[in-house]
Amino acid sequence: MLLTQPKIENTGSQYLQPLSEVAGETSPNQILAPLTARVNHRDHLEVGGCDVTELLAQFGSPLYILDEQTLRTSCRQYRDSFLRHYPGESQVIYASKAWSCLAVCAVIASEGIGFDVVSGGELQTTLQAGVSADRIYFHGNNKSQAELQFAYDTGCTVMVDNWLELEMLSAIATPQAPIPIMVRLTPGIECHTHEYIRTGHLDSKFGFDPHQLAQVFAWIRDRPQLKFIGLHAHIGSQIFERQPHQDLGGVMVEWLQSAIASGLQVESLNIGGGLGICYTEADDPPSIDEWVGAACRAVVKACETHNLPLPKLMSEPGRSLIGSACVTAYTVGSRKEIPGLRTYVAVDGGMSDNPRPITYQSLYQPILANRMSAPLSETVTVAGKHCESGDVLIKDTQLPKTQTGDVLVVLGTGAYNYSMASNYNRIPRPAAAIVNEGEANLILERETYADLIRQDRLPDRLRDR
Numbered sequence: 001m002l003l004t005q006p007k008i009e010n011t012g013s014q015y016l017q018p019l020s021e022v023a024g025e026t027s028p029n030q031i032l033a034p035l036t037a038r039v040n041h042r043d044h045l046e047v048g049g050c051d052v053t054e055l056l057a058q059f060g061s062p063l064y065i066l067d068e069q070t071l072r073t074s075c076r077q078y079r080d081s082f083l084r085h086y087p088g089e090s091q092v093i094y095a096s097k098a099w100s101c102l103a104v105c106a107v108i109a110s111e112g113i114g115f116d117v118v119s120g121g122e123l124q125t126t127l128q129a130g131v132s133a134d135r136i137y138f139h140g141n142n143k144s145q146a147e148l149q150f151a152y153d154t155g156c157t158v159m160v161d162n163w164l165e166l167e168m169l170s171a172i173a174t175p176q177a178p179i180p181i182m183v184r185l186t187p188g189i190e191c192h193t194h195e196y197i198r199t200g201h202l203d204s205k206f207g208f209d210p211h212q213l214a215q216v217f218a219w220i221r222d223r224p225q226l227k228f229i230g231l232h233a234h235i236g237s238q239i240f241e242r243q244p245h246q247d248l249g250g251v252m253v254e255w256l257q258s259a260i261a262s263g264l265q266v267e268s269l270n271i272g273g274g275l276g277i278c279y280t281e282a283d284d285p286p287s288i289d290e291w292v293g294a295a296c297r298a299v300v301k302a303c304e305t306h307n308l309p310l311p312k313l314m315s316e317p318g319r320s321l322i323g324s325a326c327v328t329a330y331t332v333g334s335r336k337e338i339p340g341l342r343t344y345v346a347v348d349g350g351m352s353d354n355p356r357p358i359t360y361q362s363l364y365q366p367i368l369a370n371r372m373s374a375p376l377s378e379t380v381t382v383a384g385k386h387c388e389s390g391d392v393l394i395k396d397t398q399l400p401k402t403q404t405g406d407v408l409v410v411l412g413t414g415a416y417n418y419s420m421a422s423n424y425n426r427i428p429r430p431a432a433a434i435v436n437e438g439e440a441n442l443i444l445e446r447e448t449y450a451d452l453i454r455q456d457r458l459p460d461r462l463r464d465r
């Protein structure tokens with residue numbers, strides 16, 4: 001039987017079908033393709049009003065294509081959901097590890113979102129995008145002295161992860177100019193896609209063990225150069241359940257109570273990120289609004305139970321803010337048919353621009369973007385071009401019969417693709433373009449061979465041998 005390729009249109013599309021509605025809007029984390037994905041009169045995929053095939057002709061292949069409207073919608077849904085469900089102050093922070101570059105930071109900052117950074121490089125990028133330091137939170141389990149000094153000099157808040165950091169910060173800051181800190185804890189709540197367990201101790205390299213809380217609070221209280229703001233925890237990523245974050249809210253409010261009992265003033269509670277997105281049609285995450293609502297209700301209830309004023313509630317989504325806003329477009333190259341076994345269709349990228357499949361066995365959904373109405377007629381494995389057998393983007397997927405030169409699009413590549421990209425096999429990183437209402441702008445230049453050897457040095461004694 002010939003199936004048709006999944007349709008992308010205004011209505012009736014299985015990729016655009018809203019799975020649930022938030023104030024009349026589709027939750028971007030619940031759909032496979034960006035909100036603006038359409039099929040145009042040439043039977044081509046269009047994103048942000050731009051023909052994907054033409055984008056490849058203009059910017060080269062492969063190409064990350066970021067849909068501004070989807071990204072802004074995610075930001076607004078997070079922000080508005082907190083306003084709707086939380087009676088206290090709230091702040092949404094973007095986990096910029098998902099994708100850090102100037103344009104991405106600028107769009108997200110313009111929506112009133114703060115930033116979580118985990119390195120001096122991410123901090124530099126965020127600052128250079130024009131974000132003010134009072135909206136930046138510096139994470140990491142092994143920040144260097146130089147990174148801590150950088151954080152202090154710029155005035156951002158440090159998410160303290162361990163005792164060494166507490167000591168280093170105490171030496172850097174002064175009582176006249178204290179450094180704002182939040183303390184990261186390992187909550188002992190583990191998440192899996194379909195189940196979660198609570199344990200007394202979580203095996204994680206991040207954060208303080210809650211058993212050390214009293215000691216940590218007393219230590220901070222005695223150091224006026226440290227300005228305690230509140231507590232942080234992050235329990236995992238690509239989570240589809242609401243219960244773990246509800247539990248987390250309750251546990252963290254108990255910790256806040258301990259902080260207050262230790263004589264500290266508490267302002268904020270940060271419940272981390274972790275909401276999942278749809279990578280394939282089998283994925284069924286809650287909407288942004290449902291997830292935020294569940295977490296807010298848990299925190300409000302716990303505060304009522306413990307008779308505590310509501311803290312400023314923060315969360316730091318990465319994947320669910322930007323994941324669905326981007327697609328990667330490739331050009332189809334060679335084909336290898338192994339009768340009775342498998343057909344490989346190779347594209348001009350792979351594990352260097354999207355390391356998630358080889359790293360986490362992540363699943364993705366492809367579309368043939370230059371022949372959108374072509375029927376699905378064969379099962380193929382989409383392989384990358386790297387010298388690694390495991391460099392497979394999508395295993396055993398249904399596509400129309402592909403030809404060399406076809407444009408193959410992989411959906412949902414906004415999070416942890418560009419940011420985890422490498423130059424494996426000395427392949428230059430792709431360009432990225434942002435699209436909106438028919439306009440496309442380059443936001444990341446394609447790397448060149450010259451870029452690849454820019455940092456290389458050839459000592460004289462190794463020349464001319």
Ligand code: PLP
Binds near residue numbers: 098272318320
């Ligand atoms: N916060 C912290 C501390 C993280 O480590 C991460 C991701 O690993 C995030 C937030 C973002 O998580 P996600 O992209 O799943 O929302």
